[in-house]
Structure formats: structure tokens, C-alpha cells
Amino acid sequence: MSNLKIKTARKGEGITRFLKYIVEKILIRLSTTHLENRYPQIAIVAFDYVGLTISLEGRFENHILSLLERVFACYLPDSLRLVALDVGANIGNHSIFFSKYFNRVYSFEPNEKVFDLLSYNAKWLGEGGKIVPMNFGLGDSCGSVKFSFDPGNLGGGRVIDRCRNHSGIVTEIQIRRVDDLTELTYERVGLIKIDTEGFETEVLNGALKTIKRDRPLILFEVQKEEIELGTCSAMEFLKNEGYTFFTIRPNFYLGESSLSRLASFCLRLLFGKTYDLRENDKIQPCFHELIVAFHSK
Numbered sequence: 001m002s003n004l005k006i007k008t009a010r011k012g013e014g015i016t017r018f019l020k021y022i023v024e025k026i027l028i029r030l031s032t033t034h035l036e037n038r039y040p041q042i043a044i045v046a047f048d049y050v051g052l053t054i055s056l057e058g059r060f061e062n063h064i065l066s067l068l069e070r071v072f073a074c075y076l077p078d079s080l081r082l083v084a085l086d087v088g089a090n091i092g093n094h095s096i097f098f099s100k101y102f103n104r105v106y107s108f109e110p111n112e113k114v115f116d117l118l119s120y121n122a123k124w125l126g127e128g129g130k131i132v133p134m135n136f137g138l139g140d141s142c143g144s145v146k147f148s149f150d151p152g153n154l155g156g157g158r159v160i161d162r163c164r165n166h167s168g169i170v171t172e173i174q175i176r177r178v179d180d181l182t183e184l185t186y187e188r189v190g191l192i193k194i195d196t197e198g199f200e201t202e203v204l205n206g207a208l209k210t211i212k213r214d215r216p217l218i219l220f221e222v223q224k225e226e227i228e229l230g231t232c233s234a235m236e237f238l239k240n241e242g243y244t245f246f247t248i249r250p251n252f253y254l255g256e257s258s259l260s261r262l263a264s265f266c267l268r269l270l271f272g273k274t275y276d277l278r279e280n281d282k283i284q285p286c287f288h289e290l291i292v293a294f295h296s297k
Helices: 013-037 051-056 061-077 093-098 112-125 201-203 210-215 233-239 256-272
Strands: 083-087 106-110 133-136 144-150 155-157 169-176 189-194 218-223 243-250 273-279 289-295
Touching: 051 155, 051 289, 061 093, 061 218, 061 243, 061 273, 061 289, 093 106, 093 112, 093 189, 112 133, 133 155, 155 233, 169 256, 189 210, 201 210, 201 218, 201 233, 218 233, 233 289
Parallel strands: 083 106, 083 189, 106 133, 189 218
Antiparallel strands: 144 155, 144 169, 218 289, 243 273, 243 289
């Protein structure tokens, strides 16, 4: 019987395997560094954007969380007597961070695909069992809505009714209003973080009484298409309630053109990348991963 030869390698696979080897070594080294830095070992979804970023950076939006440490120290010195609302909690990356600074964190995640991971991370990684996972979304009404999400970016799920274009998996979720939550009746809300992909104003509308009562620090993101004449509906809503705004900005920001972004990238490679918060009544027409709203009290 002649020898059976099976060819398994395809053209170009040698390069791919070499690159995978290099990436594996880098990830192992990064994992050691993250453990040394005492980052929480968050349970993630494979091949998801948030999970991949955690593997690389140690925490999702690590630069934002580092900035918020300073914000909480200056603006919320009594945060351990307050509660935080994490609206659009995903797998709990931000909730875990918030649990170090607040008495309790209510984490709202309507997508059942990631809610079990949120519950797991809340149980094992939340400070002192402070995280309370809630399997529904928040808005300006109570009921059910259509919800779309991409398996490769579960954190980018959004309510279809407020989205012109959508793709991916479509499901139905439940939403409620912050002002209707009996859990908050005897609580003082110190922080509301909203990451709902264009549904922020609806969440704020449903929390109006709570905002008027507690005047919490409010964190939210803004998509480029939501901005008109330097503002957006969420900012206009909060301006009427006495809020001022700060945006996160990396150093060497030179503009949004391709040439400006390339120049900024080169300067940051040479001198390092840092972030700070700057007060802005008007914002640039680009994606803002964080806007911090302070009440002018």
C-alpha cells in the first residue's frame, strides 16, 4: 500500500501562521501585563469588538476610565453614598469600574445574548456585590421595541425605530423609564452613563424627574450624524436643565481631515498620546466617545 499524502497547507498559509504566532506571543505578553496591573479578568464574547479591545488594552475605553477617576475625585467626593446607572452596560466593563466608587450600580442591558455575561461579571468582579444587573433597556416609555445588533459588535446594538439604516440580528426588547423604577425610590443618583447608540435623548426624557431631583453627573456619547450646528438633542435637553459640557480630546488634535489626522498620529507616536477634558458649548461634527455633563450647581 503506497503512502497516503494529505496536503493541508494552502498557498499563503505559512505567512498567516507566522503572523498568528507573533500575535499569540504579543497577547500572552499583554495578558501578563494586564494581570500585573490588576485589571479585572472580564468574561468576554469571542470575536466581539469590546472583547478584542479588552484583550489588547486590559479594559474597554481604558483612557476614558482613567479620566473618570479624576472626575469622580473632584466632582463626586461623596460618591460612595450615591448610586450609578449604567445604561447600555454590555458585559459590565464600566459597571465593574463604577462599583469601586459608588454604593450601588444598576446595570441595564436589554440584549439577552450578553446579559448572562453581565450577570456573571457582576457576581464575580463587582466590588462587594454592588452591581445589580437589569435585563431591559431604558427610554421615554414602557413597552417593547425592535432592536438590532451586529454579532461582531454587540455593544453597538440599537433601537431600530431611531435608526435609519440597520443590519444584523433583529430581536425585541423591553424598555422602561428611569422615573418609574421603584428600585430608585430611596436612592440618590450620582451618575448616569448612557451608551444607547442614538437613543440617549429618549433615556434622558424618561429620567427627567430623577435628573431634576438629584442633578447627577451624566456621561453620554454622540454619533456624527446626530450633530447639527455644533449641538445635538441630548445636549439641548441637558442645557435646559442647567448642565455644561466637557468633551474628551487627545493631544495634538489638528482637525478631522485625512492630512490632519495623519499629522496628529505621527506627533502622538513621537511624543505619546494623552487625553484631557475641555469645556465646550459647541462640539465638532465627528463621533464623540464621551461627553461629560456637569450640573451648574
